[in-house]
Structures are given as C-alpha cells and as structure tokens.
Amino acid sequence: DTGVSQDPRHKITKRGQNVTFRCDPISEHNRLYWYRQTLGQGPEFLTYFQNEAQLEKSRLLSDRFSAERPKGSFSTLEIQRTEQGDSAMYLCASSWGLAGSRGETQYFGPGTRLLVL
Amino acid sequence: AQKITQTQPGMFVQEKEAVTLDCTYDTSDPSYGLFWYKQPSSGEMIFLIYQGSYDQQNATEGRYSLNFQKARKSANLVISASQLGDSAMYFCAMREGGIGNQFYFGTGTSLTVIP
Numbered sequence: 001d002t003g004v005s006q007d008p009r010h011k012i013t014k015r016g017q018n019v020t021f022r023c024d025p026i027s028e029h030n031r032l033y034w035y036r037q038t039l040g041q042g043p044e045f046l047t048y049f050q051n052e053a054q055l056e057k058s059r060l061l062s063d064r065f066s067a068e069r070p071k072g073s074f075s076t077l078e079i080q081r082t083e084q085g086d087s088a089m090y091l092c093a094s095s096w097g098l099a100g101s102r103g104e105t106q107y108f109g110p111g112t113r114l115l116v117l
Numbered sequence: 118a119q120k121i122t123q124t125q126p127g128m129f130v131q132e133k134e135a136v137t138l139d140c141t142y143d144t145s146d147p148s149y150g151l152f153w154y155k156q157p158s159s160g161e162m163i164f165l166i167y168q169g170s171y172d173q174q175n176a177t178e179g180r181y182s183l184n185f186q187k188a189r190k191s192a193n194l195v196i197s198a199s200q201l202g203d204s205a206m207y208f209c210a211m212r213e214g215g216i217g218n219q220f221y222f223g224t225g226t227s228l229t230v231i232p
Contacts, residue, residue: 042222
C-alpha cells in the first residue's frame with residue numbers, strides 16, 4: 001500500500017489556461033474527496049465520490065471546476081479558465097466508508113500546489 | 118456559524134511538556150465523528166486520532182489523547198511529552214453522520230516545540 005498519490009505536485013500556469021490534476025487513492029478505498037486549502041486556512045471541501053458516482057459538490061465550486069472518477073479508482077480534477085484566485089493547494093483524500101458512517105478516516109495525499117500567474 | 122472553531126492560531130510548548138490544542142464544534146446531528154490531523158511543513162495531512170459522538174471514553178493514540186466534552190461541544194487534543202517533530206499545523210475536523218458526507222475543518226493551530 002503506497003498511500004494516496006497526487007500528480008503533479010506543483011503546477012504554475014497563466015491565467016485563462018486549463019489545468020488537470022490526478023489523484024490515485026488507496027486501492028481498496030471506495031470514497032474519494034477533493035479539497036482546496038489556501039494559506040492559513042483549513043482544507044475546504046470541494047467534492048466527493050463514492051466509487052464512480054459524484055455524490056456531493058460544494059456550492060462554492062464554480063462551473064469552471066469539474067471532477068471525474070470514471071472507473072471508481074483514480075480521479076481527475078480540472079479547472080478551466082484559471083483565475084489568480086484559484087491559486088491554492090489541492091488535496092485529495094480517500095477512505096473506506098459505508099453509507100451514513102461517521103467514523104471513517106480519510107487519508108490524504110501530498111497535494112498539488114497551483115500557482116496562477 | 119462555523120462548524121469547527123480553533124481559537125489558538127499559534128502555540129508554543131517546551132520539549133517534553135504536554136500541550137492542549139482547543140477545538141469546539143457546532144452540530145445538531147446526534148451522530149458525528151471528530152478528528153485531528155497534523156500537517157507538517159511538507160503539506161501532507163496526517164491522521165492522528167478519532168472520537169465518535171457515542172463513544173463513552175476519550176480516545177487515545179500513543180502520545181495523543183482527545184479530551185471530549187460533549188455537553189460543551191469541545192474536542193481538545195492533548196499531546197504529552199512534546200517532541201521537536203511535533204512542530205506543525207494541527208487541524209480539528211468533524212463529519213456528521215447523516216446524509217451529508219462533508220468533512221468540516223477548522224482554521225488550524227500552529228504548534229512550535231521549543232528545545
């Protein structure tokens with residue numbers, strides 16, 4: 001078990017460009033989460049998958065953001081027409097959980113640090 | 118209202134001493150879980166300890182213990198015998214047990230261990 005991995009670890013892009021991040025969860029985990037973290041803040045929930053189904057999406061997530069988990073394994077997060085305000089650390093986490101469970105532990109990847117110039 | 122409140126932006130502790138990091142939470146769901154994570158400067162979030170709302174005893178994991186006071190809605194993290202490697206950001210988080218599956222995180226406490 002190699003834990004949660006994310007690629008790339010760092011991304012610098014120009015405003016208006018599209019970027020895509022990848023997350024590979026722990027293999028037996030059925031749940032996958034994306035978070036955004038800005039300096040001095042805790043992680044902010046973006047979206048959540050149970051297997052391949054995207055079950056919840058934050059109201060804070062604009063239409064420029066889209067996430068997929070096509071086969072219930074790895075996931076991608078795409079940001080279209082990036083803005084300087086998108087600069088942040090994007091964290092992926094995975095867990096094993098049953099519906100309604102409260103006690104699942106999320107395991108986080110190292111994050112992708114995005115800088116939009 | 119904030120779901121998770123951490124009122125200590127920064128804390129200092131002498132090596133080998135104990136330190137308590139505060140966390141209060143807000144929920145009307147009777148079923149919830151409380152978590153603490155450590156985030157070193159490298160950026161990766163490391164799970165430390167979990168407390169369920171129905172658990173009768175306070176959770177402990179090695180040098181970490183969770184002081185769970187349900188009536189006060191507080192879930193403070195106690196680190197005993199602090200080590201230099203404990204210097205990091207610490208985040209309190211909550212997950213409600215209903216339909217919603219979000220984890221709510223606080224703003225964190227920066228802990229510095231002084232040799």
